Amino acid sequence: EDQVTQSPEALRLQEGESSSLNCSYTVSGLRGLFWYRQDPGKGPEFLFTLYSAGEEKEKERLKATLTKKESFLHITAPKPEDSATYLCAVQGGGSEKLVFGKGMKLTVNP
Amino acid sequence: GAVVSQHPSWVICKSGTSVKIECRSLDFQATTMFWYRQFPKQSLMLMATSNEGSKATYEQGVEKDKFLINHASLTLSTLTVTSAHPEDSSFYICSARDRTGGDGPQYFGPGTRLLVL
Numbered sequence: 001e002d003q004v005t006q007s008p009e010a011l012r013l014q015e016g017e018s019s020s021l022n023c024s025y026t027v028s029g030l031r032g033l034f035w036y037r038q039d040p041g042k043g044p045e046f047l048f049t050l051y052s053a054g055e056e057k058e059k060e061r062l063k064a065t066l067t068k069k070e071s072f073l074h075i076t077a078p079k080p081e082d083s084a085t086y087l088c089a090v091q092g093g094g095s096e097k098l099v100f101g102k103g104m105k106l107t108v109n110p
Numbered sequence: 111g112a113v114v115s116q117h118p119s120w121v122i123c124k125s126g127t128s129v130k131i132e133c134r135s136l137d138f139q140a141t142t143m144f145w146y147r148q149f150p151k152q153s154l155m156l157m158a159t160s161n162e163g164s165k166a167t168y169e170q171g172v173e174k175d176k177f178l179i180n181h182a183s184l185t186l187s188t189l190t191v192t193s194a195h196p197e198d199s200s201f202y203i204c205s206a207r208d209r210t211g212g213d214g215p216q217y218f219g220p221g222t223r224l225l226v227l
Binding site for chain 2: 031032034036041042043044045046049051087091096097098100101102103
């Protein structure tokens with residue numbers, strides 16, 4: 001059974017204090033690992049897709065990396081507007097479905 | 111690009127009535143659409159997967175006669191909550207995958223909050 005574990009569950013940072021969010025996964029035949037951002041009361045917003053170990057993608061202050069067992073979402077010099085819940089999900093072989101982690105609530109204080 | 115809309119964003123109804131939620135992909139065609147339910151402070155729970163022109167595939171424990179899904183076109187899927195009860199109150203979110211995207215991401219709608227009185 002495909003599984004995704006995100007850690008920590010919650011993280012508080014000061015503005016400008018860089019950190020990393022971890023997503024560990026077990027999947028049969030990875031077809032894609034996805035990062036989303038979700039603000040309260042809204043649907044998830046797509047951030048990145050990673051397909052193979054060693055792949056990296058960047059967008060503004062965010063950088064996502066992938067190994068065979070985990071993915072990291074690095075946040076560099078975060079701002080208060082980066083506060084949100086970050087979701088990690090995987091799609092395994094032979095399935096259309098995404099398996100989500102429980103999410104990581106990030107709070108960035110000014 | 112890759113915008114998904116949902117309508118309505120908010121609905122309040124009386125117990126026993128039916129509620130229909132629409133999900134549209136605005137700038138792409140979606141062979142597959144997904145319906146999720148989210149409880150407060152919890153992650154997304156997949157309810158069903160729908161493919162255009164065929165019956166939806168429901169996850170274990172989801173009553174297909176209560177949550178009717180229709181995927182009438184490549185840009186529209188609807189979820190009807192029949193005979194709604196207070197325990198059906200929740201945040202419902204749809205998503206769609208671009209038919210040309212292969213293993214591309216699911217794009218999510220803004221969600222519909224349902225309150226059953």
